[in-house]
Amino acid sequence: MTTLLTYTEDALKAQNGYWTAKEICQQPRIWREAAANVDSNRADINAWLAPLLAQSDLRIILTGAGTSAYVGDAIAPHLSQQTGRLVEAISTTDIVSNAPQYLLKNIPTLVISYGRSGNSPESVAAVKLADQVVDNCYHLVITCNPEGALATNAQGQDNAFSLLMPEGTLDQSFAMTSSFTSMLVSTLAIFAPQAEQVEIAAQWAEGFITNNVEALKEKATLSTQRLVFLGAGGLQGIAREAALKVLELTAGQVLSYCESPLGFRHGPKSLMDETTEVIFFSSSDDYTKQYDQDLLAELHRDDQALAITTLTKESFAHSEELIDVWAGLPYILYCQILAFFKSMQANITPDNPCPTGEVNRVVQGVTLYPLKAE
Incomplete structure (x- = not known):
């Protein structure tokens, strides 16, 4: 019988841990697929990015909520070093609550948005706020869900490009694992491929x-x-x-x-x-x-x-x-x-460690408030 992380599939399913174990273990394959996915789409990505990167004063913000925000934290210093540009990691939760403090009207800005589902309320709101506040704003969406709001809202927009992660990265488990690392690998493959x-x-x-x-x-x-x-x-x-x-x-x-x-x-x-x-x-x-x-x-x-x-x-x-x-x-x-x-x-169920619902796979309970134009 197949085992994952020393447990049989039956044992994992009995404790509701199968998807977490599977999605952790698939990552080496996913990393290769994510890099190959960028290579296969490189012509389109570069064609869209080229005029943006030609702007010497272009600001680049890496953003997401929770684990998706930590993609930016993990790679921003390296990307700044490799590209010679200031690349900043700012979470959507900060942008949404304090947009005028983080978004600058007169500086052209590329917002790179990360999202497993692409449906987190702050992720969608951050894109709208950036368009509202910044005169020249562009959006590169890196997401695991082709049907999520981040991906679908980018369709048909001249100032947006959506890159989907390989199949299987839309984690079924509560915790983000292969979704996190696939988005990290993909961004590096775009801007600093190795x-x-x-x-x-x-x-x-x-x-x-x-x-x-x-x-x-x-x-x-x-x-x-x-x-x-x-x-x-x-x-x-x-x-x-x-x-x-x-x-x-x-x-x-x-x-x-x-x-x-x-x-x-x-x-x-x-x-x-x-x-x-x-x-x-x-x-x-x-x-x-x-x-x-x-x-x-x-x-x-x-x-x-x-x-x-x-x-x-x-x-x-x-x-x-x-x-x-x-x-x-x-x-x-x-x-x-x-x-x-x-x-x-600890006899917790990894695929859903909070079954009573105080913490959810896609954040709930967020009230979004309009930002008044200055």
């Missing part, structure tokens, strides 16, 4: 799923009450997403926190105790690595944590290096699996 890094990331992940899942399942039995994720630069965006996955899949039973290694000393380190587990996302950058190593040495000297895990290429038994933005893919897969095991072991 085919060899996609392949290495997929190989890291495949090797881990094949050889290391049992050990991680055992590690997940630790009596962790707090999980801290630390990463520098774009890896802090991966840390945000990892912390959210733990919070979601354990229905809040395991509290989680994220920070940069340098930022952790400035107050947050006070949460360390014998129930706290630390997952440290190691940077491959020689300069950044110095700061990583300093904090790691300090945490080990303090000897307060329940456990400290440092993720590196060695953690994935791989010799080929990944730069940080691509290493974030196997790093987040590791954290998704850890969160999944914590959920299963």
Whole structure:
């Protein structure tokens, strides 16, 4: 019988965890498909983007809500470095509540909107607000749902282009997994393609799923009450997403926190105790690595944590290096699996960890208010 993350399909379906396990495990294939999808659509994408990128003062905003917002957090620093442009990650939840503070009327702006369903109320509202506030606004929609409002509203609009993710990325589970990483890979493939890094990331992940899942399942039995994720630069965006996955899949039973290694000393380190587990996302950058190593040495000297895990290429038994933005893919897969095991072991239902409905797969209960023209 087929097994996923050490569980049989029957066992997963009995605990309502089948889709979460399946969607985590399919990611290496999805990453390759997402990059290939961009390549097959590159002519149309470039034709639409070219006149926009010809504007030297073009502002680029990466936006989404929740996990979709963390796509931007994870890649904005890398894209700024690679393109020589200021690329900003601003969540739709910030744009909707404070549009005049984040949107600038006289600066041409490309808004890149992420959405699994494309139906989150803030995602749709952010697009409308951007068109209302910014004189010259353009929209690149990256979504997993061809029938969602983000995708359908972009159809027939000269200032909009919609790119659909590969089939299977419209996650059936509550938690976003392959949807998150497919949108991340697709954006990198558009603006800073590195085919060899996609392949290495997929190989890291495949090797881990094949050889290391049992050990991680055992590690997940630790009596962790707090999980801290630390990463520098774009890896802090991966840390945000990892912390959210733990919070979601354990229905809040395991509290989680994220920070940069340098930022952790400035107050947050006070949460360390014998129930706290630390997952440290190691940077491959020689300069950044110095700061990583300093904090790691300090945490080990303090000897307060329940456990400290440092993720590196060695953690994935791989010799080929990944730069940080691509290493974030196997790093987040590791954290998704850890969160999944914590959920299963707590007898929570991963596919719907909050069956009473206080938290929903697509956010509900948002009242949208009109922005008065100035």
